[in-house]
Amino acid sequence: MKTLIVEGGRLLCLVLWLNLVPVMNGCPAKCVCYSEPRPTVACQQQGLFSIPTEIPIRSQRIFLQSNKLTVIRSTSFSSVHNLTVLWMYSNNISHIEAGAFYGLERLEELDIGDNSNLRIISPTAFRGRLLCLVLWLNLVPVMNGCPAKCVCYSEPRPTVACQQQGLFSIPTEIPIRSQRIFLQSNKLTVIRSTSFSSVHNLTVLWMYSNNISHIEAGAFYGLERLEELDIGDNSNLRIISPTAFRGLTKLHTLHLHRCGLSELPMGVFRGLFSLQYLYLQDNNLLALHEDTFLDLANLTYLFLHNNKIKVVTDHMLRGLISLDRLLLHQNRIIHVQQRAFNDLGKLTTLFLFFNNLTMLTGEAMNPLVSLQYLRLNGNQWICDCRARPLWDWFKRFKGSSSELECHLPNSLTGKDLKRLKSDDLEGCVDSPSQVQTSIFNTKARSGKFLSLDDPLVESIPRCCLSDNDKSSIISSKSLPDPSSYNSRQITNNPLKEKENISKTKFRELERTKNETRNKQSLNDGPLGTMSNNLDQTMDKINPDLLDNLEPSTAPTRKKKKCSKKPKSDQYCLKAHASTVQVLAVLFLPLFLVSLALS
Incomplete structure (x- = not known):
């Protein structure tokens, strides 16, 4: 009976992460129903006095242990012909009606142990192979050499159960023919290279919810038959060796959730060709190396939610040609590169909700030809x-999707992007606070200057660039004639908007200078910004030097033309004459006046 109790406790953990899977229709009250990995109805520890009547007919597993059931009626399971596992241990069952299990031809495991009032069983209660199974579960002797504080049994498979025993180290005397070892919920701190070196038949190893902080090199070496490994919920396991799982060619399920991992070493999953389920959620992963999953061609479920990933790069998910479900929600993703999903042609479920996405290209989504369920809510579109x-x-998408609430522009805030009209998507919102949407913010969040190869620059669409920027970020073309900026022009281009603002401020500065020139007679020329009281060192300047002035090395500013508003002759002369001529005409009288005053 101990093994069934162990797996029942394990089921509670499974229910927690499978809350993301849609429940089956018609789930009984006080029960939890889920479809993966098999259709299951979990009603344990609910204080039930009778077996629920509305059990979904496609259920394969039913868990009713640790309730207050008293009788199993002939109609209790008459409609669930696909049932393979039925647990009802630790109840108050005293009577099993004739035919209670009739029709359950696919039933493989039945546990009605720990029912102290069940003193009589009908001779026909377990017609078929289950009679032997039930008798074995009650009569089989324990394996030889069982470690202290553990329970060992041989059926249905040789098992060592040591969960919740307060163990600080892995027992050393584990029977060599063990196929399942349960060490969860203890206080283990390290997995040594010799811990499982003698149990080459091991297929299931659970060590979740411990204090493991270190796995020695070769800790799982030789476990070529291992199919399921759970070392999740070990928050101090922050670093894993690149060769930690080397040689586990038959492993199909790997749990590494809630381990405090900030990175995964390159090649950590190399050679895991049989892996189907990989749980990496609830860690601190900031990024993943390219080709991290290259060998995982059979992987179907990849759980990466609740990490700190910022960018989904082109080759991060390469090789996942069989992936069915990808959970990337509750990260910090700001950008998905255009080829990130190229290998995910079989993906049916994609969760990207509650990230920092502002845009997602259609080109990135095109390879997802099998997609059925898509969640993109909780981003700032x-x-x-x-x-x-x-x-x-x-x-073109035929599947089911969440709403995509617009964040900008303000006129569309709260509206669903999918329901907008084509005319609503004209123009380009200027959002300088977003690095990936404004070319004027030249520094990335890491403090490095963006380059054209930077993924954030790649996300700047052509529709948000000026005509010059569409051919080159740095344009050699001259600016338009300033006379065209008589007033700020409203355009759909943020670059031109900023340019107009800059020109407006320049004209206001020039207007201020002109007003100053009118008030100060000596400040009416190129030196007009200088004080009326000239520095005495200016008195000794040789006028002949004015004829040999070198042109400035600074870029020349385009000269203003006379506006339509009449200006003084002196202003027009200044605007059209060359710099040297203006200096000769205006600075020489100034110099003579200074001599006269001295």
Whole structure:
């Protein structure tokens, strides 16, 4: 009976992460129903006095242990013909009606142990192979050499159960023929290279919810038959050796959730060709190396939610050709590169909600031809021209999706991007606070200057660049004639908007200078910004030097033309004459006046 209790406790953990899976229809009250990995109805420890009547007919596993059931009726399970596992241990069952298990031809495991009032069993209660199974579970002797504080049994598979025993180290005398070892919920701190060196038949190893901080090199060496490894919920396990899982070619399930991992070493999953389920959620992963999952061609579930990933790069998910479910929600993703999903042609479920996305290209989504469930809510979508490729993709998408609430522009805030009209996506919102949406913010968040190869620069769409920037970020073309900026021009281009603002401020500065010139007679020339009281060192300047002035090395500013508003002759002369002529005409009288005053 001990093994069934162990697996029942394990089931509670599974229920927690499977809350993300849609529940089955018609789930009984006080029960939890889920579809993966098998259709299951979990009603343990609910104080039930009778077996629920509305059990979904496609259920394969039913857990009713640790309740207050008293009788199993002939109709209790008459409709669940696909049932393979049924646990009802630790109840108050005293009677099993004839035919209670009739029709359950696929039932493989039945546990009605720990029911002290069940003193009589009908001769026909377990017609078929289950009679032997039930008798074995009650009569089989324990394995030889069982470690202290552990329970060992041989059926249905040789098992060593040492969970919740307060162990500080892994027992040393584990029977060599053990196939399952349960060490969860203890106080283990290290997995040594010799801990499991003698149990080459091991298929299941659970060590979740301990204090493991270190796994020695070769700790799982030789466990070529291992199928399931759970070392999740060890918050101090922050570093894993690149060769920690080397040789586990038959491993199909690996739990590394809630381990405090900030990075995964290159090649850590190399050679895990049979892996189907990988749980990496609830860690501190900031990024993943390219080709981290290259050997995982059979992986179907990848859970990466609740980490700190910022960018989904082109090759981060390469090789996942069989992936069915990808959970990336509750990260810090700001950008998905265009080829990030190229290998995910079989993906049916993609969760990207509650990240920092502002845009997502249609080109990135095009490879997801099998996608059925998509969640993108909880991001700050910019609904302008850069959202049009995603909007176009949604017109072709036939699956189910969450809403995409617009964050900008303000006129569309709160509206669903998918439901917008084509005209709503004109123009380009200027959002300088977002690095990836403004070329004027030249520094990335890391403090390094953005380059054209930077993924954030890549995300700046052509519709948000000026005509010059579409051909080159740095343009050699001259600025337009300033006379065209008589007033601030409103455009759909943020670059031109900023340029107009800059020109407006320049004209206001020139107007201020002109007013000053009118008030100060001696400040009416190129030296007009200088004080009327000239520095005495100016008195000794040789006028002949004025004829040999070197041109300035600073870029020349385009000269203003006379505006339509009449200006003084002196102003027009200044605007059109060359710099040297103006200095000769205006500075020489100034010099003579200074001599006269001295």
